[in-house]
Amino acid sequence: MLRKKVFFWVSVFMIFVMMTCAVFAAAPTFKIGVVTGTVSQNEDEYRGAEAAIRKYPGLIKHVTYPDNFMQEQETTIAQITGLAADRSVKAIVVNQAIPGTVAAIRKVKETRPDIIFIAGEPHEDPPMLERYADAALISNNRARGKSIVQLAKKMGAKKFLHYSFPRHMSYQQLAERRDIMRQECAKLGLEFIFVTAPDPMGEGGIPAAQQFILEDVPRQVAKHGKDIALFSTNCAMQEPLIAAALKTGAIVPEQCCPSPTHGYPGALGLEITQDMKGNFPKIAQEISKEIAKKGAAGRFATWPVATGYLNTTAGVELAKLAVEKKIKLSDIKAVQQTVEKNTGHKMQFERLSNKGNYYMYLVDSIVF
Amino acid sequence: MKRGGVEVRSFGYFLQLRTGVFSRSMVPAFFAVLCIIGVVVAKLDLNYLINEIFTRLGRNTFLVLSLLIPVVAGLGLNFGIVIGAMAGQIALVIVTHYRIEGLTGLAVAMLIALPLAVLFGWLTGLVLNKAKGREMVTGMILGFFANGLYQLIFLVLVGTVIPMNNPTLLLPSGIGIRNTVDLIGVANALDRALDGIWDGLIMFDLGPIPVGPWRIPLGTWLVTGLLCGGISFLMKTRLGQQMRAVGEDGHIASVAGIPVNRIRITAIVYSTVLAAWGQLIFLQNIGTLNTYNSHEQIGMFSIAALLVGGASTRKAGIGNAILGVFLFHTLFVVSPLAGQAVFGIPQIGEYFRVFLAYGVIAVALVLHAWQNRLPAKG
Structure with a gap:
């Protein structure tokens, strides 16, 4: 009975609102x-x-x-x-x-x-x-499968580590890219390592995924040495990945979505000031300075534009x-x-x- | 409570006095007010809103209704419907693979999903019987567990152990299903099933006010209506009465000679089967299957909708389900736009929506806890 009452009042209100605020979108252009x-x-x-x-x-x-x-x-x-x-x-x-x-x-x-x-x-x-x-x-992504590995080799990598998880590997292009990376590694004489990380959309959410990266990179570097290129397919993992690579001396040839602003400012504690917003050459310059200060010049790379x-x-x-x-x-x-x-x-x-x-x-x- | 000679009433008691019998409708009323404020603030195009709500009533009500039977049987809100949804999706992948299209495709999918859902439901029921009193959290964790199995099957076993050769469904490597499956074959099959009689399109001008276009998913509404009738009928049968008895007090029911565990499993099986079919209805409306995530979307939102409709973990009816879908989804449509309109920044709209949507789910739960305590105190 009461539910009916609520229902009734909701309907009355809806109709009232409809009568009073009919919205006319009268825009001259598109x-x-x-x-x-x-x-x-x-x-x-x-x-x-x-x-x-x-x-x-x-x-x-x-x-x-x-x-x-x-x-x-x-x-x-x-x-x-x-x-x-x-x-x-x-x-x-x-x-x-x-x-x-x-x-x-x-x-x-x-x-x-x-x-x-x-x-x-x-x-x-x-x-x-x-x-x-x-x-x-x-x-x-297919072409990047080759170009990232080639760049990693140029930057001195002897091994290539690929972080991802099942959901991403069900994305056709990401799965294909991983296979191309593996082939390219074999061609260039790099060891390809695949590590499964927690899915940031899973129960643990983004924090679990980020924590895993922060903990796993030192483990992997201890096991495989510093000349290992790190790559992850997930956006949320880029910042911890770069931070951990800075600490351990590993190589990051490119992020999942290449961009100077993706992961770098956060990992370096770089503040994007008003004059830097949208000015990618300037941001890249600042990142370069910060990385050189930390003694990791030549170990990090990205695209000059933000995808x-x-x-x-x-x-x-x-x-x-x-x-x-x-x-x-x-x-x-x-x-x-x-x-x-x-x-x-x-x-x-x-x-x-x-x-x-x-x-x-x-x-x-x-x-x- | 007496303190220093002055009687101090708890806030809950006060609320009860003030609202009286109205307290049962407190949660829906609260939501209705929020929705109305949202609509006014967002200056929403009402034709859009109404069309969206018609669609969502069709898309979601069946799923929400699938939650009712376990509530009656005392199992609380069945987070395990996620597992039923997986059964529905498995059936859809099979139907898409064999290119069975239209209403026939959907019917075949329902038939395929039936034994799967019965099996899954039975297994869920067995586990939940071992975890009496903690059914909800157990069901939720079971959902996560089943999700792992589901991923294993579709990502690794399909193409290796399970033979399948279909380049449109499989990843290029030949192992694993793609992350999106186009359901064009069964898209809107049920929504438009009655197009021969009337296509459900409402569009006319009421003087200067344009009305529509609204499209009523007639077929889906009809099936949902049939389910409502079916559930009411079930509750009147002997089985329904037994479920109710088990729900009221398991101990007394077992003394009375009702096979409590079996009844509980039956309730879960019913719920799982309905969830599988509900997911089929949901996906035929959406038109694409998000292979690894579509099922995750339903548990939480169906339950939230039911709670918003004024149901509790112990009492839920068809009215709660329909009202809940109506209010919850109105809020979901309205809140991002309201947030954006109030603050003028697009992303605040999203934060506002999340805050409001999840905040009110929490409020709904708190209000229920309150209401449960009221009779004891009063």
């Missing part, structure tokens, strides 16, 4: 929806969205996907479909395109087939995603041009030029297959 993680997941992609908002005031509608995205897929879908509910939104950039993105794209395209989707760093199966997203941007940042900013750029019909997203040359202009670095672009616009890129590394 908008671009941007979905990124919060700064606790991967700061770069979020800062990229902020930069895009500064560059194009009024154009961007920015929302975030859940921190706990593996468990809260429904929220991800709701956030994306929520953007599409705004009639003025003509394109949506999802970076990172976490699980649920394909489902959301499908739901949106049911009623809004006109919306253009750009996916940054897709997590879902590439052959599936490329059928639905209008374009995807991701670092070329998370560039996926958002270049994604917005591509989306804007595509909505204005100034670019064909299937034109790899034009896309490459746009992204290169956005980052200020030469890049190598590759397409996954002819079934879609799944673009994979590579940038030359800098050694600190």
Whole structure:
């Protein structure tokens, strides 16, 4: 009886609210929806969205996907479909395109087939995603399988340690990259070691995964010597990995998502001041100084651009041009030029297959 | 309580006096107020909200209903529904592998999931009988354990021990299932099952106010309705009465000659089977299977929804389930946007949502603990 009463009052209120605050989105031009993680997941992609908002005031509608995205897929879908509910939104950039993105794209395209989707760093199966997203941007993981090992060797590594866990190894590209790394190691005479770390999305969460890295790196270095290159497939593990490598003298040739801001500032205790924000050459310079101070020069490397940042900013750029019909997203040359202009670095672009616009890129590394 | 001659009432007692019989609806009422505030603050497009809630009522209610039977049988909230969900997913992978599509595909998946879920439920029941009084935490840990087994099977055994040759499902190495499986074959199969009669689309203009587009997942609503009827019927049968008796007091029930352990296992088996089917309904609506994580999403959120609907670990009804899904998911849709609208920073929306969603689950639990104490004190 009482529940019925509550039900009744809720309905009455809902109708009342509906009558009073019908929302009219009367925007003269179009908008671009941007979905990124919060700064606790991967700061770069979020800062990229902020930069895009500064560059194009009024154009961007920015929302975030859940921190706990593996468990809260429904929220991800709701956030994306929520953007599409705004009639003025003509394109949506999802970076990172976490699980649920394909489902959301499908739901949106049911009623809004006109919306253009750009996916940054897709997590879902590439052959599936490329059928639905209008374009995807991701670092070329297959090519990195070779380039990271080659760089590690150049930096003096004799062994190569790969940290990951079953969930990541079910990602096609990550599994493939691991296999390529193993082959490349065999070719270059490096010993390949695979270590399973706790999944940060598992019961122990991120703290358990980070603690494991902090404890395991000294163990591995004691066992295999200092000339071991460390690599982990997970974002949350980069900071402890770099910190532990600094302490033990090991080598870190590249992070999972190459970027000067990924893991380095935290591990080095480097403060990103106002004038450094978004200025990647300056940040790289500061990191270089800090590492040299700690006597570890030549043992650490990364890309000069932040992939998370560039996926958002270049994604917005591509989306804007595509909505204005100034670019064909299937034109790899034009896309490459746009992204290169956005980052200020030469890049190598590759397409996954002819079934879609799944673009994979590579940038030359800098050694600190 | 007398202190210095002045009678001091506990806060709980005060609350009881003030709210009287209304206290049973305290949790849902609290949530309803939060939802309404959220809707007003977020200036939400109500057509979007209503459509989203229609979808989620279809997507989630069946799963939440699967929790009811163990509550009646005194097993508390069955965190073990995660295991049932795994059975559903195994069936879906098989159906996708053999390319059985549409409503037939879904029906076959339900049939395949049935024996698996019965087996899993039976095993869960056996374990829970050994852990009387701690069923909830045991069920939760069992879920983690089963997750490990599930990963082992799908990542390592498929392609090695279990022969399978399907490049669209397997990783390029030929071992292990991909992390996402496209369920395009069964996507919306049940939601749109009644399209022949009416496709469930509501869209018209009420004077200047546009209404819709809302899409009612008619088939799913119908099946969920049937389940509600089924559960009510079950509770009236002899088995239902026995479950109730076991739930009230296991000792008295066993003295009365009711096979307590068997009844408890039966309750868990029912719940696990319903969870497997519920997961199938959930996934046919989402349209993609997140092979290694889809099941993890359901336990906690189904339970939270039921609690929000005013149920407790000892008492839960169909009304609680439906009201709970309605309120919990409204809050989930509204809170990130409300947070963003209030603070003006997108990521605060996410933090606000997490704070609110998990905070209120905690509040719901605390309020229940309170209510449980009230009769004892009063």
